[in-house]
Amino acid sequence: MKIHEYQAKALLEEYGIPVNRGIMAENSDDISHAVKSLKPPFVIKAQIHSGGRGKAGGVKIANTTCEAVQISGDMLGKTLVTKQTGPKGRIVKKLLIAECVDIKKEYYVSMTLDSENSCIALVASGAGGVEIEETAAENPDSIIRRNIDINIGVRDYFLRNIASMLGVDDVAGFIRIGRGMFELFMEKDCSMVEINPLVETPERALIAIDAKVTFDDNALFRHPDIAGLCDINELDPKEAEAGKHSLNYIALNGSVGCMVNGAGLAMATMDIINAYGGKPANFLDVGGNTTGDSVAEAFKILLSNEKVRVIFVNIFGGIVKCDIIAEGIINAIKSLKSDCSMIDIPIVVRLAGNNSEKGNELLNKSGLNIISKTLMADAAKTCVLLSQESLK
Amino acid sequence: MSILVNKNTRLIVQGITGNQGRFHTQKMLEYGTNIVAGVTPGKGGSRVLGIPVFDTVEQAVKATGANTSIIYVPAKYAPDSILEAYDARLDLVVCITEGIPVLDMMLIKNYMKDKKTRLIGPNCPGVITPGECKVGIMPASIHKKGHIGVVSRSGTLTYEAVNQLTQYSLGQSTAVGIGGDPVKGLGFIDVLKMFNEDDETFAIVMIGEIGGKGEEKAALWIKDNLKKPLVAYIAGQTAPPGKRMGHAGAIISGGTGTAESKNKALGESGAYVVKTPDMIGEATYNLLKSRDLLEKCLV
Numbered sequence: 001m002k003i004h005e006y007q008a009k010a011l012l013e014e015y016g017i018p019v020n021r022g023i024m025a026e027n028s029d030d031i032s033h034a035v036k037s038l039k040p041p042f043v044i045k046a047q048i049h050s051g052g053r054g055k056a057g058g059v060k061i062a063n064t065t066c067e068a069v070q071i072s073g074d075m076l077g078k079t080l081v082t083k084q085t086g087p088k089g090r091i092v093k094k095l096l097i098a099e100c101v102d103i104k105k106e107y108y109v110s111m112t113l114d115s116e117n118s119c120i121a122l123v124a125s126g127a128g129g130v131e132i133e134e135t136a137a138e139n140p141d142s143i144i145r146r147n148i149d150i151n152i153g154v155r156d157y158f159l160r161n162i163a164s165m166l167g168v169d170d171v172a173g174f175i176r177i178g179r180g181m182f183e184l185f186m187e188k189d190c191s192m193v194e195i196n197p198l199v200e201t202p203e204r205a206l207i208a209i210d211a212k213v214t215f216d217d218n219a220l221f222r223h224p225d226i227a228g229l230c231d232i233n234e235l236d237p238k239e240a241e242a243g244k245h246s247l248n249y250i251a252l253n254g255s256v257g258c259m260v261n262g263a264g265l266a267m268a269t270m271d272i273i274n275a276y277g278g279k280p281a282n283f284l285d286v287g288g289n290t291t292g293d294s295v296a297e298a299f300k301i302l303l304s305n306e307k308v309r310v311i312f313v314n315i316f317g318g319i320v321k322c323d324i325i326a327e328g329i330i331n332a333i334k335s336l337k338s339d340c341s342m343i344d345i346p347i348v349v350r351l352a353g354n355n356s357e358k359g360n361e362l363l364n365k366s367g368l369n370i371i372s373k374t375l376m377a378d379a380a381k382t383c384v385l386l387s388q389e390s391l392k
Numbered sequence: 393m394s395i396l397v398n399k400n401t402r403l404i405v406q407g408i409t410g411n412q413g414r415f416h417t418q419k420m421l422e423y424g425t426n427i428v429a430g431v432t433p434g435k436g437g438s439r440v441l442g443i444p445v446f447d448t449v450e451q452a453v454k455a456t457g458a459n460t461s462i463i464y465v466p467a468k469y470a471p472d473s474i475l476e477a478y479d480a481r482l483d484l485v486v487c488i489t490e491g492i493p494v495l496d497m498m499l500i501k502n503y504m505k506d507k508k509t510r511l512i513g514p515n516c517p518g519v520i521t522p523g524e525c526k527v528g529i530m531p532a533s534i535h536k537k538g539h540i541g542v543v544s545r546s547g548t549l550t551y552e553a554v555n556q557l558t559q560y561s562l563g564q565s566t567a568v569g570i571g572g573d574p575v576k577g578l579g580f581i582d583v584l585k586m587f588n589e590d591d592e593t594f595a596i597v598m599i600g601e602i603g604g605k606g607e608e609k610a611a612l613w614i615k616d617n618l619k620k621p622l623v624a625y626i627a628g629q630t631a632p633p634g635k636r637m638g639h640a641g642a643i644i645s646g647g648t649g650t651a652e653s654k655n656k657a658l659g660e661s662g663a664y665v666v667k668t669p670d671m672i673g674e675a676t677y678n679l680l681k682s683r684d685l686l687e688k689c690l691v
Contacts, residue, residue, distance in 0.1 A: 113494055115574030115641070116605055118501040150498055189493055219493035221468060248638045263572060263638025264546020264601055267627035268669035271651075274630045275668045283631070285638040316548045316555070318531035352555060354531055376552075376670040 001215045003229045004047040006096040008213040011188070012195070015180035018173075019208045022098030031072045034097040035065045042068045045210075046075055047094035049234040051131065052082035058092065061100065072097060093233055101207055106197035107166055108132055111148070111181050113191050113216075120148040120185060122178075126166050128197030154182045173206045188226055189219030238282075238301050245297040247286055254279025255387040257308035257345075259298050261286050261315050269314045272376060278384030281308045295325070296332035303336070303345070309390040312383045313349040314376065322351040322359030330366045344369055346386050350379035394521040394566045395541070395586040395593070396484060396512070397460065401525045404452050404461040404482075405430045406473045408440045412488075413464035416529050417441055420462075423526040428456035449480040460484045462518065462527050467491035470514065474500055478509045485577070486527050487513035497575035504577070511577025515639065517547040517569035528569065530554075538563015538691040540676065541587035543580060544599035545572050545606075545639070549627060549669065553597055556673025562680070563691035565593040572639030574603065580610035588618055594689050595621045595680055597672060598663070602628035603642045603649040611657035621683050622663045623676045626651045629667070 003011075006024040013019050023034035024047065035042065046058030053059050058080045062068035072095055081089035106128030114121040124144045127135045136143060144165050148154055159178040163171045181193045194212040201207065220227045232240060242249030248263065252270075256278050260266035263285045270280040282305065286294050302311055315325050329349060348371045351359040356374070363372040373379035403420070407413040408430025418441055421427055429452035430440050436447035446452040449461065461482050465473045470489040477485040478500075492514050504511060512519055518528015523537035530547075534555045540562050544550040550569050557564060568583050570576060580598065587593045596618075600607040607626060614622060629651040631637050633644040644650050659665050666675045680686040 113498075113574070115494065115498075118498045118575055149502075150495065151502055186495065189495055191494070216494050218467065218491045219495065222493075250632075250635050250637065252632065260548075262546060262548025263642060264544070264549030264599070264627050265552055265669070267601060267631060267637050267642065268549055268552070268625075270630045271627060272668045272670060280630060283635075283637055316551050318529075318548060318551050353534060353551060377668070 001217055001220060001226070001230055002049045002234065003213060003215075004049070004094065004231060005045065005210060005212070006047055006094070007229050008211040009208065011184060011213055012180065012208050012211055015184040017177050017180040017195070017208055018206065019211070020098050020101045022096050025072060025076070025095045025097055026093065027076075028073065031069055031076075031095070031097065035068045038097065038099050040064055040068065041100040043098050043100050044068060044071050044075060045096045045098070046080055046092040047096055048080060048085070048090045048092060049231075050080070050082045050084040050090060052084055053080065056080045056082040058082070068097065090234070101199055101209060102201050103199050104202045105200040107168070107200070108135065108196045109177070109181070109198050110192065110194035110196070111185050111190075114147065117147055120150060120182070122146045122148055122154075122162065124162055124166055128199070132196070148182065150186065154178050168206070169200060169204045170206050177206060177208075184213070188223055189216045190214065191216050238304060242284070242301050245294060247284060247294060247298055247301070249301055250283040251305070252280050252282050253307070254281045255307050255309040255391060256383045257281045257302040257305065257311040259284050259286060259295070259302060259311065259313045265314065265316060269312065272380040273312065273383060276377075276380050276384045278380070278387055281305055295328040296335065299332050299336055308345060309387040310383050311345055311347045312379060313347060314379065315349075315351050317351060317353035317356060317359070321355040322353060323355045323362060326351065326359035326362040329370070330362065330368065333368050333370075346371060348373060348379050348383050348386070350374070350376055352376075393590055393592045394524065395583070395590050396510075396519050396566060396568065397521050397525040397527050399524045401426060401460050401527065402456065402458045403427045403527060404449060404456075404458045405443070405464065406449065406461055406477065407464040408432055408443065408445060409435050409438075410464055414440055416464060417443065419532065420526050423532045425525050425527065428458050449476045449482075453480045453482065458482065460527060461486070463487040463489055465489055467493075471496040471500060474511065474514075475503065478504065478507055482509055485509055485511050486516070486518050487511065487577075488516065488518060488529055489513070490515040492573065494575055497573065501575055512568065513571040513573075513577060515573045515576075516571030517550060519566060519568045521566045522564050530567070530569070534558055535567065536563040536691060539565055539592055539594040539689045541565050541590065541593040541596045542567035542599075543583040543587070543596065544569050545601050545641070546599060546627065549599055552669060553599055553625070553672045556670075557597065557676060560673045560677045561690045562673070562676055563689075565590060572601070572641050574641035580606050581613045584610060584613065584618060588620060593620065594685050595623070595676065597676055598622055598624045599672075600624065600626045600654055601639065601642050602626070602631050602637065602644050602651050602654075603639070605648065607654040608657040611654075611661040611663070614658070614663055615661040618662075621679050621685065623666060623672060623679055624658045624663045625666050625669055625672055626654045626658070627669065
């Protein structure tokens with residue numbers, strides 16, 4: 001789960017990490033309160049879950065209170081298009097108005113899960129303010145990487161080493177920051193804690209100017225405070241809706257809607273569509289124990305995407321039998337047809353495994369616009385053909 | 393022979409009194425798996441489907457001589473169940489549970505290091521030696537006893553592969569679902585080593601997916617060590633970067649973990665890599681034919 005910068009910085013502060021003073025603003029009252037409470041010059045930052053905000057005009061400096069009010073007013077409600085948001089961009093609903101800090105030097109420090117080595121990786125560099133991927137590409141030698149054993153944690157000597165490699169003046173301050181990051185990581189089940197840049201001021205103080213913190217979704221059950229930080233405005237509405245019904249949906253750009261049971265098979269289905277020259281409209285895993293209800297919800301989500309020209313249902317009946325799934329599909333389509341004028345999108349169904357023949361028979365007899373195929377390749381080919389025809 | 397589970401497996405079901413636990417206990421019994429005990433704290437002394445239930449794994453092991461356990465316990469409690477099975481010194485623990493926090497799995501993984509117990513999963517379909525023993529949730533009917541070893545990170549995609557093999561009359565020695573989580577018990581190399589040493593396994597099907605470096609590491613091992621033909625498929629060639637594709641471990645991040653890199657590594661290792669999932673059965677058949685192993689593998 002992702003959170004906003006202003007939320008991440010509040011968490012850092014909770015763990016004893018100095019941040020520049022700032023206030024979140026959602027409306028003009030908030031803006032005037034913020035500029036009155038803080039000292040100019042200000043930095044005004046759009047709070048959206050996306051990198052590359054600066055280049056898209058989502059980070060601006062204001063030298064005076066008046067200017068800050070003007071810039072903030074302009075930015076709020078504007079649509080920002082960054083390299084990560086896609087062409088539709090994201091509407092700015094929240095701002096972080098913060099005090100500027102004099103910068104002598106900028107560092108990058110992050111902790112992330114390293115699942116290969118079953119540890120937390122600390123990554124640091126003297127090239128702060130730049131995305132670490134860029135530094136890795138242009139100046140890989142400047143990146144320091146150390147594994148943290150989660151049973152041992154971060155010791156002072158460990159952080160002292162990093163501080164000396166980076167050339168940090170305030171070593172004690174750096175140790176406090178490193179310890180705070182690690183505590184936050186472990187206590188809140190983070191998957192990443194990143195400070196970029198960590199600024200060194202001319203007075204030798206270390207201050208976190210920007211931060212990104214993400215969390216392990218699987219651990220949210222034990223952190224209701226963190227789960228509460230989730231901003232539903234930042235989620236894809238279809239992905240959010242799918243989540244409510246325990247469906248795993250990810251929006252893509254193609255025209256073949258996919259409904260599959262199991263994550264691996266769902267990815268494989270996207271691959272085979274692609275192999276035959278089509279483009280999947282989504283990834284959708286309805287889970288290993290598919291029921292009629294989840295199939296109906298899945299259809300609704302697929303049909304709400306206007307790009308979808310054909311739907312590919314690829315089910316391997318394991319424990320759940322294919323005839324039960326076929327019934328679920330038929331009932332779902334019938335009920336959708338009656339309560340919304342379901343567009344006549346062709347549905348290609350491929351059932352394999354338990355009772356697949358019985359399932360196919362039911363589909364063929366249903367009188368609905370369903371094409372049943374026994375082979376995955378045939379089904380994929382048919383889908384691609386139908387989507388191409390419909391796009392013409 | 394086969395690997396990991398067989399006729400001598402004496403199984404404990406942790407979480408036997410839950411819906412999933414009870415349902416799959418029934419299915420495993422129908423397959424002929426020797427289930428000797430169930431464990432649910434607070435339910436000791438009762439019976440489920442005729443199987444005695446104990447409060448702790450240690451009691452169950454003492455009373456029944458169990459050597460393997462399967463876990464159907466909700467994610468919140470599953471880390472405890474895994475550690476309990478470890479402390480009872482079982483040979484093998486299979487954890488079906490999906491959604492265990494990564495930091496919990498890291499602590500477990502670090503604890504496991506010098507212990508004899510092996511872990512499969514979490515977030516996996518389990519392991520089956522057709523005709524002998526099923527420890528998992530896979531549909532039994534698609535399997536056939538034979539000589540192809542199957543190892544996979546996925547559930548339904550494994551069934552898909554097994555089904556294709558069976559349709560080509562290629563039976564399986566053992567099929568192992570190692571699970572879709574980023575931090576897990578046995579990895580590809582561990583299972584490949586076992587298949588490599590197993591006299592009854594003549595060829596291997598390996599199914600990977602995007603995310604992590606497990607397939608790349610396996611490819612290096614395959615190149616230097618594997619004595620048997622291997623067919624590989626990597627799911628997620630069309631997955632967008634930065635998105636978690638259902639499985640917690642299936643994510644391309646910072647340019648690593650792509651299907652392209654995995655396919656390349658496996659191709660260079662001498663594995664036969666198929667580009668689409670429907671080709672797994674056919675490719676295995678053809679590869680065996682070209683190596684003069686087909687007659688030995690047909691069942």
